[in-house]
Amino acid sequence: MKKNFLLILGILLSLGINAQIGVNTTTPHSSAALDVESTNQGVLLPRMATSQKRAIVSPASGLLVYDTTLKCISQNVGTATVPQWVCLSQKDNQSGFFYMPSIVVDASTLLQNKTLDLYAEYKKQFATPTVRSENAPVSIPYFPIANELYYYITYYDSAVLKINSLNASGVMNYDIIKEADYASFMNVVFVIK
Secondary structure, three states: OHHHHHHHHHHHHHHHHOOOEEEOOOOOOOOOOEEEOOOOOOOOOOEEOHHHHHOOOOOOOOOEEEEOOOOEEEEEOOOOOOOOEEEEEOOOOOOOEEEOOOOOOOOOOOEEEEEEEHHHHHHHHHHOOOOOOOOOOOOOOOOOOHHHEEEEEEEEOOOOEEEEEEOOOOEEEEEEOOOOOOOOOEEEEEEEO
16 A cells, blocks of 8 residues: 555656657657647637537636637737637638628718618628529528627718717717718728637
8 A cells, every 4th residue: 555655656757847848759848838749630719609608617828729710720919817819720611800791871961870780791691692603502600609700990081970879889979970872982991719
């Protein structure tokens, strides 16, 4: 019993002295806590939906998971108390930011307290494209959850349109303050959270 205890204690002490772990190697790199070597396999991160990722209690700064909702490797670039998850690798059909497709806002009559769901307009245009190139997928990939994006209006005609608010889900509240008999537009940019 005493020999077993001393053996276990010796193993634990040696692990404490050398805190590096090597998988498929007996000589892990000195700068790595974990060194995995393979020529035919990779490392698989924990996989979870965005809601599960956000439910992690006090996620460490730098924590990595694979977000199955956004289809990306996600890292907490915030703190444990104020996490901020960002996608490190976009599945090739997504980028860090993009302009919203063109939409029409009728400015032919004065209006007050109107709403426009920018996310719904974006999603509607991606459902079934009018024309697509040969061998292109039938639908365009889009972000499935409105509050996974930040919404910015980078330009609009303030002589025609008054923007009262823009909520976290992309719903804009606005007034038409002057009838427009010419083309008026606004630039909307989406940024991936």
